[in-house]
Amino acid sequence: MKGDYCRYMAECVGGDKNKRAQDNAKDAYKKAQDKAESLDTTNPIRLGLALNYSVFFYEILNMQEQACKLAKMAFDSAIGDLEKLDDDKYKDSATIMQLLRDNLTPVSYTHLTLPTICSV
Numbered sequence: 001m002k003g004d005y006c007r008y009m010a011e012c013v014g015g016d017k018n019k020r021a022q023d024n025a026k027d028a029y030k031k032a033q034d035k036a037e038s039l040d041t042t043n044p045i046r047l048g049l050a051l052n053y054s055v056f057f058y059e060i061l062n063m064q065e066q067a068c069k070l071a072k073m074a075f076d077s078a079i080g081d082l083e084k085l086d087d088d089k090y091k092d093s094a095t096i097m098q099l100l101r102d103n104l105t106p107v108s109y110t111h112l113t114l115p116t117i118c119s120v
Contacts, residue, residue, distance in 0.1 A: 002024075002025075002028040002032075003025050003026075003028035003029035003032055003049075003052065003053065003056065004025075004052055005025075006021050006022075006024040006025030006028055007021075007025045007052070007055075007056045007060055009021035009024075009025075010022045010025055010060050011059075011060070022060060022061065025056055025060070026056070026061075029049070029052070029053040029056060032049055032053075033049060033050075033053060036049050040081065041074075041077040041078040041080075041081050042078045042081045042082055042084075042085055042089070042093040043093070044089075044092040044093055044096055046074070047074060047078060047093060047096040047097060047100065048096050050070055050071060050073075050074030050100065051071065051074070051096060051099055051100055051103070053070055054067040054068070054070040054071040054074075054100070054103060055067070055103070057070060058103075067103075068103075068104060071100045071103050071104055072104060074100055075097055075100045075101060075104070078093065078097055079097070082094065082097070
């Protein structure tokens with residue numbers, strides 16, 4: 001949550017405050033990711049963290065390749081374990097995995113097709 005809060009701050013402030021908010025968010029996400037390594041790959045908290053951290057890389061730091069790498073790694077790690085979950089846990093994990101997947105695929109509109117941000 002600290003990473004998300006700092007990410008939101010980075011979206012709202014400029015100058016030195018923006019840089020501090022970015023640094024604080026990056027540090028908080030990294031610490032959370034290190035702790036989340038002990039959770040199952042399908043754990044919704046771990047998947048949600050990967051989703052939010054990848055959004056931070058993409059939208060705040062403009063590091064699209066890193067964002068894609070993080071989202072793809074989380075998705076690929078969890079996909080093999082998804083079928084082992086009971087129904088309730090499956091729904092939670094599958095929902096977040098779909099969001100990760102959506103971030104990795106192109107968005108199409110009737111008159112406009114945006115390019116894929118990274119290959120899957």
